[in-house]
């Protein structure tokens with residue numbers, strides 16, 4: 001499946017945030033988005049999901065325009081920056097709702113096994129992020145949008161989430177944005193830099209320094 005986001009123009013009040021966007025994601029690939037704070041990465045993912053409407057936007061699936069919000073097609077899952085699981089829910093219930101097996105999760109993350117009967121609010125920030133990233137990656141969908149999945153995660157958990165992304169991309173198109181640029185570079189089959197409201201497809205990593213996203217020499221260190 002081919003997902004394309006094209007011709008996006010987004011304003012907040014009179015301020016233009018995004019213009020002339022093109023982004024492509026495909027089943028079997030991870031598409032990374034890098035960019036400085038406030039450049040519009042979350043807005044772009046929101047527009048892709050359908051929870052934010054831009055002045056102009058065009059979404060195509062397999063070359064066919066999608067005119068309703070993508071989330072209404074039930075083909076997409078979105079990990080937003082904020083916690084989306086209700087605080088009072090026990091993890092067993094959340095897994096049941098998303099039709100996932102707790103045992104599979106506990107096998108991957110043995111230190112989390114003890115939390116099955118715990119309420120979401122009683123977990124740490126990193127544990128909550130891990131649960132939510134897992135749910136979004138593993139539950140049924142064709143397109144996965146991940147906004148900062150690694151924030152607050154311990155390095156060992158980041159490695160396992162990266163493994164999960166590698167597995168899940170076999171059957172899904174995955175779009176990911178995070179400030180942990182080394183992980184994004186490492187995982188991405190296609191990489192975009194969002195700058196001055198526009199996406200630039202990165203074909204050579206040195207462009208990340210040329211466009212002043214990374215300071216000079218960062219990549220050779």
Ligand SMILES: Nc1ncnc2c1ncn2[C@@H]1O[C@H](COP(=O)(O)OP(=O)(O)OP(=O)(O)O)[C@@H](O)[C@H]1O
Pocket residue numbers: 012013017035036037038039040041042043044
């Ligand atoms: N609801 C809103 N109303 C007005 N301005 C907004 C709104 N949401 C975001 N913005 C502004 O739009 C710009 C893009 O925000 P966005 O959250 O998309 O950036 P980002 O690249 O995801 O940032 P970060 O990396 O810090 O999470 C920012 O300047 C932000 O202040």
